[in-house]
Amino acid sequence: MKSGIGFRVAKDVIFRGMIILFSILSGIPLIVILYFIVKNGISSINWEFIVNLPKPVGEIGGGVSNAIIGTFILIIISSIISVPIGLSAGIYLSENRRGKIPYIVRLCVETLQGIPSIVIGIIAYAWIVVPMKSPSALSGGVALGIMMLPVIIRTTEETLKLIPISLREASLALGVPYFRTILRVVLPAGLSGIITGILLSIARITGETAPLLFTAFGSNFMNLNVFKPIASLPLVIFNYATSPYNEWISLAWGASFVLVVLALGLNLIAKLVARKWKVQF
């Protein structure tokens, strides 16, 4: 007894409906999260919030200025560490497609990408905090830098692989040595993809908390010294959100708002860069 056409069509319609329903449902958490962050966050944000340092419990007018500055300092440190190595490794992999060593390097990059962020925090702790006998912005920057490496390497390699060989040949045929060909012809052609990769990796680590828990550690003071502990937005959110004080919790909402704007903003800029600066061949 074959399945009636009506039955099959009904299944088809129901299936399509379920797919649409589930897809819409998936968007609901996003709307809820953004709603609460905007609603609670905006009310906390005022001039004092941005400019002041945290105040002890009970005093009003505390701010997160040190966390904002701290987040930027950590971004700078981690970029200084990861961009040169990441770019070079990415160029190395795109120029050496086959071979044993490139294969092992690729494997290591993949493995690094899969390591949980808290484990990276342990490593940075062991390498830097222990010898220095103190948490520091430097150790936090190292942890974040290690996390940025796989993304930068992968996007650099993928971008450069897309550049046609004819471009290299055109330069080499003019008598331009290999290293200048890479630096002045191939890299500029792939610049938009590379910058997108760097921006995306920065967006990723901006919100990372786990690796900073025992490296950067957090601080209540404004600190520009990379060898001392430093505050950062995700750490502030974590500490204040899990505290029992209402003033701190509203600060956490404000900090969340700033952090979300920062992280999503970087993602948006990365996408614009990819589209606007794309090089035609």
Next chain:
Amino acid sequence: MESTVLKIEEFYAYFGDHCVLNNVSLSIPRNKVTAVMGPSGCGKTTLIRCINRMHELIPGTRVSGKIFLLDEDVYATSPIIVRRKIGMVFQRPNPFPTMSIYDNVIAGYKLNGIRLAKSELGRIVEESLRKSALWNEVKDVLHRKGTFLSGGQQQRLCLARALAMNPEIILLDEPTSSLDPKSTSHIEELITQLENDVTIIIVTHNTAQAARISDFTAFMYLGEMIEFGPTERMFTVPQDKRTEEYLTGKFG
């Protein structure tokens, strides 16, 4: 008697163990157009890529024999110097996409860090673009990127780029195979005009094109140089049976 600008003596080239050029000997006359033709896989592209030492960029390749540019042994000099004296235009136009038309023409100087006065550079740009019959079309938009031009214009830009280095020889690797008929005839016109300034070696699979524009023709088959001589003679009374068969379309 024409003077010789390039002498190839008992030249062999290998991809790994596979021999792609087998005992090739050839003398290229100066300031003339020499066509290298033959069926696919005969080694004509490999031959010219050996002349400007681009062949060795592929891993696993090997060469033996001698090539003399005027009196210099090409394989005893630094490849960078060789490539500055021998220009190349590729099958598909490849202007540098991040550079303007102006910068593309003088790319050979810029990328090599050779500093010249701005007026000198401007003169080189205009002269090279005039020689490749592109000047009138782009003189007002020199700052625009090269990739906005049509295929034929891009190829002429690549030609200008090669000419700007004032090379002895220009190698053309099937330069019109990706172009439409009108652009093709433009380039062919250019080639015949250019031979007073520079020696031209053109690889082509189009025998009619070889007949149209070249003074001398070399015929290759399976990695060997079969016959070489003045074009008129090659096409009317070829010495070798294989040449005759190729020209009459029996294979290739």
Next chain:
Amino acid sequence: MLKIAKKNKKRDRLNISESVFRKILYLAGICMIVIIFTIFLTLLVKSLPAFRTLGVHFLYGKTWDPVSSEFGSISFLVGTLITSFLSLIISIPFSLSISIFLGEYFREGMASSLIKSSMELLAGIPSVIYGFCGIFILVPVVRAIEMKLGITPMGVGIFTASIVLSIMVIPYSASLGREVIQLVPSELKEAAFSLGATRYEVIRKVVLPYARSGIFAGILLSLGRALGETMAVTMVIGNMNAIPKNIFSPSNTMASVIANEFMEASPGSLHLSSLVAVGLLLFVVTAVVNIIGKYIIKKLSVEI
């Protein structure tokens, strides 16, 4: 004579620049290998004291009590595996639906851009914010559910953590799944349609089987993310060092116990070394899952 000397000097300088350049690239590549090995070695060395003192008991001991120096990590392993797999189970219907939504029904247009953007936004929200929202939005809800069910209304626990995790991992499997579903050749689908199949049947019998290795790869990606996720889980799992009794029990994962206790452990102590050992365990579990996953993907890939 001078000209030749100058030329030689320039050539030598170029040669040196050339080889320096190549060496730098090579070193950068080697650097990655060195980093991975050093990470593994550091974890091993720092956790050795724990293994030497506790032995294998570390792996299956049920009690984790810094005060009495008892460190058995099985409850964290269980907590990690339960939350991760539970979150996968919850998220798969949603991420698969989105993959099919974007890959089949709505490849272009406003609906497509909307859902695509929301996936990107979800993936871009930092995990500490998920935790924060989890505490203030989800926990009260779970508490209410627990009260209805007659369980101690804590609000935090395995269930809450799994839900938060599932929302976080949806974008990863969804985007990978969408890519492979889009790549299914239209000739195959058209062949099925021309035989009179409905859209549902084509998706179920042609598209999904063809794309299964990619879909599985996406699921694996989500699993990897879930296993290592720290902050959001730490904030809503309840922080109890015991094997969870039921789905609403508070518990701990390998990542969350490290996050909670690392700074309190005195340097050089057995406590700290045990925590590093937990980190090593986490590293190994994640790596093993990835390797097994890659193997399965290879097996599932359609031979064209």
